[in-house]
Amino acid sequence: SQTIHQWPATLVQPVGSPLSLECTVEGTSNPNLYWYRQAAGRGLQLLFYSVGIGQISSEVPQNLSASRPQDRQFILSSKKLLLSDSGFYLCAWGLGGGTDTQYFGPGTRLTVL
């Protein structure tokens, strides 16, 4: 069966510090991978998605970036965090094509102070 991991689970960072969140998927090959942010009252916001190694599509211009160095690894980064980057970050995987379902990880709660 497939499993998706995210770490860390919780993170408190000062404004201006760098960020690296990691997501890994087990039990599947060549998944589509997604980064979402969920802020209170604003729903799920798609940040990035990737259909293969090194292929990243950005949905929202901002100070975040994503990378996919391996088939089942997805990383969300920032060089300098802003207060507005606080939120609940979710990684998801899917197989695309006809089903289009996505499966979410446990999330990382980021607080920028």
Next chain:
Amino acid sequence: QKEVEQDPGPLSVPEGAIVSLNCTYSNSAFQYFMWYRQYSRKGPELLMYTYSSGNKEDGRFTAQVDKSSKYISLFIRDSQPSDSATYLCAMSKNSGGSNYKLTFGKGTLLTVNP
């Protein structure tokens, strides 16, 4: 007009009640419909997936799609306190097999009181 509208609630019901959660959408290109359940401080989990109009049942849960009205529903029978969560609807378009994105509603917060 937003592509997907979902009443955020909150919705509070007594244990054993039948719960109805709904979403409307504006784009007739949406073909696939999903419901996710999200417990507090957890990631969303897929509850139901439907493709065509009509009903799909899974235990106490029934998903209903009415494409002519652009309206989807999730019914929960014999609701339990463990059903207390935020329920998100999601949908996707058929883009010739290369569709990668879901469009989500903002979620409805449900509380089932014992």
